[in-house]
Amino acid sequence: MNKRLLLAKRPDGLPDSDTWSLEEAPIPEPKEGEFVVQQHYISLDPAMRGWLREQRSYIPPVQIGEVMRAGSVGQVVTSKNPTFEVGSYVAGWGGVQQYIATDGAGWYPVDPSLAPLPTYIGALGMPGMTAYFGLLDVGKAKEGDTVLVSGAAGAVGSVVGQIAAIKGCQVVGIAGGPEKCTYLVEELGFDSAIDYKNDDIREGMKRTCPNGVDVYFDNVGGDILDAALTRIRRGARIVICGAISQYNTTSAIKGPSNYLSLLVNRASMTGFVVMDYSKRYKEAALAMGQWMAQGKLKSREDIYKGIENFHETFLRLFSGQKLGKLVLNVLEEDG
Amino acid sequence: MNKRLLLAKRPDGLPDSDTWSLEEAPIPEPKEGEFVVQQHYISLDPAMRGWLREQRSYIPPVQIGEVMRAGSVGQVVTSKNPTFEVGSYVAGWGGVQQYIATDGAGWYPVDPSLAPLPTYIGALGMPGMTAYFGLLDVGKAKEGDTVLVSGAAGAVGSVVGQIAAIKGCQVVGIAGGPEKCTYLVEELGFDSAIDYKNDDIREGMKRTCPNGVDVYFDNVGGDILDAALTRIRRGARIVICGAISQYNTTSAIKGPSNYLSLLVNRASMTGFVVMDYSKRYKEAALAMGQWMAQGKLKSREDIYKGIENFHETFLRLFSGQKLGKLVLNVLEEDG
Numbered sequence: 001m002n003k004r005l006l007l008a009k010r011p012d013g014l015p016d017s018d019t020w021s022l023e024e025a026p027i028p029e030p031k032e033g034e035f036v037v038q039q040h041y042i043s044l045d046p047a048m049r050g051w052l053r054e055q056r057s058y059i060p061p062v063q064i065g066e067v068m069r070a071g072s073v074g075q076v077v078t079s080k081n082p083t084f085e086v087g088s089y090v091a092g093w094g095g096v097q098q099y100i101a102t103d104g105a106g107w108y109p110v111d112p113s114l115a116p117l118p119t120y121i122g123a124l125g126m127p128g129m130t131a132y133f134g135l136l137d138v139g140k141a142k143e144g145d146t147v148l149v150s151g152a153a154g155a156v157g158s159v160v161g162q163i164a165a166i167k168g169c170q171v172v173g174i175a176g177g178p179e180k181c182t183y184l185v186e187e188l189g190f191d192s193a194i195d196y197k198n199d200d201i202r203e204g205m206k207r208t209c210p211n212g213v214d215v216y217f218d219n220v221g222g223d224i225l226d227a228a229l230t231r232i233r234r235g236a237r238i239v240i241c242g243a244i245s246q247y248n249t250t251s252a253i254k255g256p257s258n259y260l261s262l263l264v265n266r267a268s269m270t271g272f273v274v275m276d277y278s279k280r281y282k283e284a285a286l287a288m289g290q291w292m293a294q295g296k297l298k299s300r301e302d303i304y305k306g307i308e309n310f311h312e313t314f315l316r317l318f319s320g321q322k323l324g325k326l327v328l329n330v331l332e333e334d335g
Numbered sequence: 336m337n338k339r340l341l342l343a344k345r346p347d348g349l350p351d352s353d354t355w356s357l358e359e360a361p362i363p364e365p366k367e368g369e370f371v372v373q374q375h376y377i378s379l380d381p382a383m384r385g386w387l388r389e390q391r392s393y394i395p396p397v398q399i400g401e402v403m404r405a406g407s408v409g410q411v412v413t414s415k416n417p418t419f420e421v422g423s424y425v426a427g428w429g430g431v432q433q434y435i436a437t438d439g440a441g442w443y444p445v446d447p448s449l450a451p452l453p454t455y456i457g458a459l460g461m462p463g464m465t466a467y468f469g470l471l472d473v474g475k476a477k478e479g480d481t482v483l484v485s486g487a488a489g490a491v492g493s494v495v496g497q498i499a500a501i502k503g504c505q506v507v508g509i510a511g512g513p514e515k516c517t518y519l520v521e522e523l524g525f526d527s528a529i530d531y532k533n534d535d536i537r538e539g540m541k542r543t544c545p546n547g548v549d550v551y552f553d554n555v556g557g558d559i560l561d562a563a564l565t566r567i568r569r570g571a572r573i574v575i576c577g578a579i580s581q582y583n584t585t586s587a588i589k590g591p592s593n594y595l596s597l598l599v600n601r602a603s604m605t606g607f608v609v610m611d612y613s614k615r616y617k618e619a620a621l622a623m624g625q626w627m628a629q630g631k632l633k634s635r636e637d638i639y640k641g642i643e644n645f646h647e648t649f650l651r652l653f654s655g656q657k658l659g660k661l662v663l664n665v666l667e668e669d670g
Contacts, residue, residue, distance in 0.1 A: 057599050226590070240598045255561070255590030263575050263606030264392050271598030 002027045003307050003330070004097035007062045010052055014248040014318065017311050019052070020068060020096075028101035035079035035086075036101045039094045041303070043071035043121040044310075044326040045155070046219075046317050049247040058273045067095040068310075073110060073120045074331075084109075091120045096310055098330055115292065115299070122325035123159050123292070123299035124285055130241060130274040131159035132284040136167075138272045139215040139239040143168035146209050148228060150196075151219030153180035155325035156241060158188055159288075160217045162297050165189045169215075172208040174201070174224060176320045183323065188298060201227045212236070220245045222254050229258035236267040248318060300324030306334030337362045338642050338665070339432035342397045345387055349583040349653065352646050354387070355403060355431075363436035370414035370421075371436045374429045376638070378406035378456040379645075379661040380490070381554075381652050384582040393608045402430040403645075408445060408455045409666075419444075426455045431645055433665055450627065450634070457660035458494050458627070458634035459620055465576060465609040466494035467619040471502075473607045474550040474574040478503035481544050483563060485531075486554030488515035490660035491576060493523055494623075495552045497632050500524045504550075507543040509536070509559060511655045518658060523633060536562045547571070555580045557589050564593035571602040583653060635659030641669030 001024040008021040030036050051062045051069055062069050072094030079086050084104055092107035094100045110120040122128065134156075135141050147164040151157040152173025161184065164171045173184040174194045181193035194204035205213070205227055212233035218225050221243025232238065246253045262269060277284075291297035302322040304313045307330040316322040336359040343356040365371050386397045386404055397404050407429030414421050419439055427442035429435045445455040457463065469491075470476050482499040486492040487508025496519065499506045508519040509529045516528035529539035540548075540562055547568035553560050556578025567573065581588045597604060612619075626632035637657040639648045642665040651657040 058601075221595075240595070242598070243595055246595070253592045253595065255592035255594050257588045257590035259590050259594070259604070260556070260575070260578055260581070260588065260606070262604060263577070263608070266393075266605075266607050266611060268603050268605040269594070269597060270601075270603040271595070272601050273598065276601060 001025065002097060002099040004095075005068045005307060005310050007052065007064055007066055007068055009064065010054060013250045015049070015052065015311065015314065020311060022308055027099045030078050030080045030101050032080050034101050034103050035076050035081045035084040036099055037072075037074040037090055037092070037094055037107075038077045038331065039072045039074035039098055039100065040329060040331050041073050041118045041121060041327050042094065042096055042330050043125065043127075044314055044317060044328055045071070045127070046242055046244045046247060048314070049317075058275070067097050069093065070096045071121050071126050072100075073117050073125075089117065091125060096307065096328075096330065098307065114289065116301075118301040118303060118325070118327045119299045121327065122155055122301050123297060124288060126274060127155035127325060128159050128288055128299075129277060129281055129284050130156045131163060132288060133274060133277040133280070134239050134241050134272060135160050135163055135215070135217060137277070138270050139217060139237045141167055141169055141215045144170075145214035146170045146172065146211060146233075147215045147217065148172045148174070148205070148209060148213045148231070149217040149219070150174040150224050150228075151242070151244060152184055152190065152193065153323055154219065157217070157219055158184075158300065158324060159297070161190050162188055162291075163288075164215075165191075166291060166296050172205075174204075174220075180323060196224060202230065205231045215239065217241060218243070221256075222246055225256050226258050229256055229261040232261055232265050232267050234265050234267070236265055238262075238267065238269040240269060240271040244318065301327045303327045303329055305329045305332050309334055336360065337432060337434040339430075340403045340642060340645050342387065342399055342401055342403055344399065345389060348585045350384070350387065350646065350649065355646060357643055362434045365413050365415045365436050367415050369436050369438050370411050370416045370419045371434055372407075372409045372425055372427070372429055372442075373412045373666065374407045374409035374433055374435065375664065375666050376408050376453050376456060376662050377429065377431055377665050378460065378462075379649055379652060379663055380406070380462070381577055381579045381582060383649070384652075393610070402432050404428065405431045406456050406461050408452050408460075424452065426460060431642065431663075431665065433642065449624065451636075453636040453638060453660070453662045454634045456662065457490055457636050458632065459623060461609060462490035462660055463494050463623055463634075464612060464616055464619050465491045466498060467623065468609060468612045468615070469574045469576050469607060470495050470498055470550070470552060472612070473605050474552060474572045476502055476504055476550045479505075480549035481505045481507065481546060481568075482550045482552065483507045483509070483540070483544060483548045483566070484552040484554070485509040485559050485563075486577070486579060487519055487525065487528065488658055489554060492552070492554055493519075493635065493659060494632070496525050497523055497626075498623075499550075500526075501626060501631050507540075509539075509555075515658060531559060537565065540566045550574065552576060553578070556591075557581055560591045561593050564591055564596040567596055567600050567602050569600050569602070571600055573597075573602065573604040575604060575606040579653065636662045638662045638664055640664045640667050644669055
C-alpha cells in the first residue's frame with residue numbers, strides 16, 4: 001500500500017495533529033510515459049508553512065484533501081518512460097507519500113555514489129540552491145564582505161555561511177543554543193556565532209561585526225531582522241529568504257521598524273524565490289558538488305523515520321530541535 | 336543686520352516654537368577667497384526633521400546653537416573670490432539666515448533668466464535631483480511600468496510623477512485632499528490620483544493600479560507603504576526616499592508589516608541619498624531644464640515670507656497645507 005499524508009484543514013498558528021490526515025491507497029501504476037517512484041526521503045522546510053495558507057503567493061496553496069507538497073528523493077520502481085529506468089534514483093516534488101506516479105516533469109536523476117540520497121534534498125537540493133543564488137546573485141557577496149546569516153545551523157543558513165567562507169567573506173552565524181553555535185564555528189568554518197537564545201542579539205552583532213554588515217541573509221525576520229538593520233554598512237544588501245519567526249503568528253506580522261536604515265545606508269532589501277533560478281541549477285550543483293568533493297562544503301541532515309511522524313518532525317523546524325537539514329524517511333517505519 | 340535662525344533645543348515629536356531661536360548678527364564680511372550671499376529663498380524639506388535628531392545618519396545632525404541647515408538660493412553681494420562675481424546668483428547650503436560668507440564649496444551659479452530663483456531649490460534643485468535619480472536610477476522605471484508615488488503633490492513627488500509620465504509610464508499619485516488630486520491629474524499629467532485623506536487607500540490602489548505596481552516611490556512610510564506592498568508586481572522596485580508619516584513620532588517607527596511581499600514578488604526595497612549622485616547632477620539638470628523648456632515638466636513653489644515665520648511654515652510640511660515645493664523668502668518681511 002501507499003501511505004499518503006493529506007492536508008485535512010488549514011491551521012491557525014502552529015499546525016496541530018489535525019492539520020494532516022494519513023491515508024492508505026493502492027500503489028499507483030504508471031500510465032504510458034509515466035514511471036513510479038518509491039520515495040525514500042522527503043524534505044521538511046519552513047516554506048511548507050506558507051503553502052498551507054489560502055492566499056496569493058509564489059505557488060498555489062496546497063488544497064484540502066491534496067497530498068502535502070514536499071521535495072523528495074527516491075528510486076524508480078516501475079516505468080513506462082524510457083528516460084527514467086527502473087532502479088535509477090530521482091529527485092523531484094513527490095509530496096509526503098511513499099509512492100508517486102509521474103510523467104517526469106520537474107524530476108531529475110541523482111547519483112547516490114556521489115553523495116548520499118538525503119543530500120540531494122539538502123545541500124545539493126532546494127536548500128543548497130536557495131543558499132547559492134540568494135547569497136551570490138541576490139546578495140552579491142564578494143571577497144572581504146562581512147556576511148551575517150540567521151537560521152545559520154539550518155538547511156539553507158549552513159550552506160550560505162560555508163559558501164560565504166569559500167568566497168573569502170567574514171562569516172557570522174546566528175543560531176539557537178551553544179551546541180549549534182559551536183557547530184557553526186568548529187565544524188562549518190564560520191568566523192563567529194551569536195546564540196540568540198542566550199546572547200543579547202545587538203551586543204552579539206556589535207561584537208562579531210565591529211565594522212558592520214555587508215550582506216545579511218535573513219531566514220527568520222522579526223527582532224533579528226530589526227537588529228541587523230541597525231548594523232548594516234553603506235550599500236548593504238539584505239536578502240529576504242524567509243521569516244520563520246513569523247510563520248505561525250496569528251497576529252499581524254512584525255514589520256522591520258528599523259527599515260529607514262536602508263535609506264541612511266543606501267541599502268537594499270530584496271526577496272527572491274529559488275525556483276526562478278531553475279535554469280541555472282546545474283551551475284550551482286556543479287560548483288557545490290566540487291566544493292563537497294574538496295571537503296570545503298559539508299552537508300548535514302537530521303533524519304527522522306516514519307511518515308506517521310510527519311507532524312512531530314515538522315514542528316522541529318519551528319522549535320529548533322534539529323541540526324542541519326530536516327529530512328523524513330517515509331519508507332521505513334519508526335524504531 | 337543678518338537675521339539667523341539657530342537650533343535652540345532638540346524637539347520631541349513635532350517641533351514647537353522653542354525648537355529654534357532667531358538672533359541678529361552683523362552682516363558677515365568676506366575673507367580672502369570668500370564671498371557673501373544675500374539669501375532670497377530657503378528650501379523647506381521633510382529631511383530637515385531628521386537633521387534635528389542626535390543620531391548617526393547620512394549627514395551629521397545640526398548642533399544646538401548652530402544655524403539651521405537649509406538649501407538656499409541668493410545673490411552675491413560682496414566678493415573676494417574671482418569665481419563668484421558680485422551680482423551673480425548662486426545656490427547652495429546657506430542655512431536659515433539672510434546672509435552667509437562662504438568660500439564657495441558646494442555652491443554653484445544659477446541663471447534667473449532661465450528659471451525663477453525658487454525653481455533652483457525646487458525642481459532644478461535637490462528635490463528635482465532626488466526625483467530624477469530615485470525614479471530612474473534606483474527605481475529603474477521604464478516605459479510601460481506602473482509607477483505609484485506618495486507625497487505626490489510635494490516637491491519630490493510631483494517631479495517623480497512628471498518624469499515617469501515623460502518616460503511613458505502609467506502614473507498614479509497619492510496626495511491629501513481633492514484639490515491636490517485634481518492638480519496632479521489636470522495640471523501635472525498624472526493618469527490618476529488617490530486621496531489618502533478621503534479614499535480607502537487599498538481600494539484606491541486596486542482601482543488605479545489594476546495590474547499592480549512596478550515602481551513605488553515612497554515619501555511617506557507607514558500605512559501607505561504597507562498598502563503599496565500588497566499591490567506590487569513581480570520584480571517591483573520600492574524606492575525609499577523618506578517616511579514623512581513617521582518623522583515626528585515619539586513612539587517606535589512603524590515597520591512595513593507586509594514586507595514579505597518582497598519575497599513572494601521577488602521585489603526590492605532600496606534606500607538612497609541624493610548627495611551620492613552629486614557627480615551626475617549636471618546630467619539631471621540638463622534633462623530637466625529641457626523638459627521644462629518643452630513644457631513637459633512643471634515646477635510649482637508655494638512661497639511664504641519672513642524668516643520669523645520659519646516655524647509655522649515648516650509645520651506645513653507635516654500638515655500638508657501647501658502645494659508643491661515649500662519655500663521661504665527670508666529676505667522680505669511678511670505682509
